[in-house]
Amino acid sequence: MNKVFRPSFFHRLEPDYSRPLFRPDPDTEAEILFLLKGLYGAKKAAAVLTEVKRIMAVYYAHKTDEMILWERDFDPSNRLSEKDVILITYGDLIVEEERKPLKTLAELSRQYLRGVFNTIHILPFFPSSSDRGFAIRDFKQVDPNLGSWDDINDLKDDFKLMFDGVFNHVSSKSFWFQEFLNGNPDYNDYFTAYPAGRAIPEKKLKMLLRPRTSDVLTPFYSIRGKELVWTTFSPDQIDLKFQNPRVLIRILDILLYYVRRGADFVRLDAVTYLWDQLGTTGAHLGQTHAIIRLFRVILDAVAPHVALVSETNVPHCENISYFGSGADEAQLVYNFALPPLILHALHTGGSDRLSRWAAKLENPSPRATFLNFLDSHDGIGIMGARGILSVEEIDSLRDRVLENGGFVSYKKEKDGSQSVYELNITSFSALNREEEDQALQINRYMAARSIPLVLIGVPGVYLHGLLGSRNDIEAVIQEDDKRSINRDVLSRTELVAALEDRCSTTSLVSRRLSSMIHKRIGEKAFHPHARQRVVDLSPSVFSLLRFDALSGEEILALTNVANTPVPLTVDGGLFRSAHSSLRNIINGMTYALPQGGLRLILQPYEVMWLKGEKDRELA
16 A cells, blocks of 8 residues: 655755756656647757756655655555545635634544545635636635645645646636736737637637537737637636647646645646637547646656546546546546436436446556546536436436526537536435435435445545535525535534534434445455446346455445335355355345345345355354
C-alpha cells in the first residue's frame, strides 16, 4: 500500500536550486515534443518544449528530499484500493459564525468522516465571480471568504485531496480577460474573439456541440471595439485559447502549482470543450486529448502520485474515450451513465437497463478506472445515459423529477431544438416523495447508494448525498439558479443537532451510508480492479459478483430495486470457488449454502452483500 505523506514532507515553500535540476528522460522528452508538434507544428514545438522543461524543473526544485525518496518506491498500479472513497463538497457548505468555512470543514471531517472517507474533493475554492466557483478570477489564491492555503494543508494532514482544474475558461472579471479588453499585447491571443462585424457562417456555429442554450459567442467592448468572444458555458466564463502556446504554459504552471499545494487528484472540469475551433463540433477534438496526454506525461515524470480525473458529461461511449489507451490520459473518469441508470432502475423497479450496461463495464487498464457517483453539486446529468436509455425513458425520468419538486436544464441541439441535459434535484428527493413513509424512503435511498459502492471503480459521495438532503427550493428562488437546489448551505449547529438526533433522516441516512462504506473498505473483493460479473437472478434485483484474484475473496452484491419482496435462489455454481456458507456483511448474518442453492426473499429495497466463506458457525 502506498503511504500518504503529510504536506510538510512534500514540497518546500521556496525552490532549492542547489541540487541538480530535473531533466526528463529521453523517452519522456520525445513524447512531450511529439505532442507539442501535433498541437503547434514543428517550428513552434521546440521553443514550447524549452518552457515545459523549465516549468518541470521549477516544480521539481520545490520537492523535499523525503518526497523524492518516497516517489522512487511509488507504484502507480497500487495508487487506489478498496479503501478509497471520495467525499465531494464545496468549501463552504457548512458554516458557523466567526470561523472560516474551511476550518469548520476540517474539524467536522475529522470528527465524522475519518475512517470512512480517505479523500476529500473540495470544489473550486478560488476567488470567483459566478457559477458557484467555476468562473475563476485567480487560479492561485484561496477565496479569503473560505480560508487560506494553511486551511487546505490542515485538511491534507488527514485526507488525500482533489482540486479542480477549471482550465477551459476564466472569469470575465479575471486579470487575464481584463487585460485582454485593455489591449495588453501579452494577453491579446489568450481568448478566441472575432470583430463584431465579421460574418461567421451560421452553419459552422450549428456544428458546435452545445452544453447550454446560451449563444456560444458573447459580445464585449474592448479597446479595439466590439468583439464576439467564445463562451461555452456562460457570458461570465471566457474560454481560454489553447491554440496559443503561452496559454498552455500558464495552465501547466498552475497544474503543477496545485500539486505543490497538496493535490493528489486534479479534476479536469469541462475538459470536453478545451480546444475551440469553428468548423468542428468543438468537443472531443484530437487537440484536447493531446493536451490531456501532455498533462499526464508531465505528471508521470515529476509527480507520479497525482492522478487526473476527467469530468465529461457526454454519452458513455464518448466519456470513456478520456481514458485514452488506458495508460496515457485520465486515471479516473466520472461514470456519468451511472446516476440516471440507477434512478431509472429505482423508478421502474427493474434492473434490466442497468444490468445490461454494467455487464459491459470494464476497466481499460490496471492503472485506470471509474469514479462512481450518484449525484453531484450540479444534479444528475443525463447525457451519459443517452443511447442506453430511450428518449421515452429519459422523458419519464424528467417527468418524475418535476413531480418530485426538481427542475430540468436543457442543451441546444444543432437543429435549434432543446433536449434534457441535467436533472436539478437532490438524489434523495429524486428517489422519494415527501409523503411516503420515512423508513421506506431511506431503504430505497440505501438501495440506490449501494450500487456505486459495489461496481468496479472508486465511489464518490456528494456531501448532500451523505446527509440525505431534500430540495432547497428557497435557494433556487433567491439565487435564480436551478442548480442551487442541491447546494444548501448548512449551519454547523443545526447540522450537528440533526446528526445527533438518531431519529432524523439526516442521522439515519448518514449513519447507514457510513456503515455501508465502512464495511466496503474492509473487503478486497471491492478493490477498484477486482473482477466483476453481472448475474441474472431476477429482473428486480441488480446482482453483481465481485472477485479478488489475489486473495480469492468474492462477494455477491444483491440490490432489490423494487418496492415488493423478491424471492430468488443463489446457486453455489455462481461463485468461482466452492463455499460452504455465505455471510451477509451488511448485517453479519451467515447462511448455509446447500447443494440445491440458498433460497432468499429480498424485502423491498433490501441490500445483501454475500461473502463466500468456509467452516463458519451459522447464525
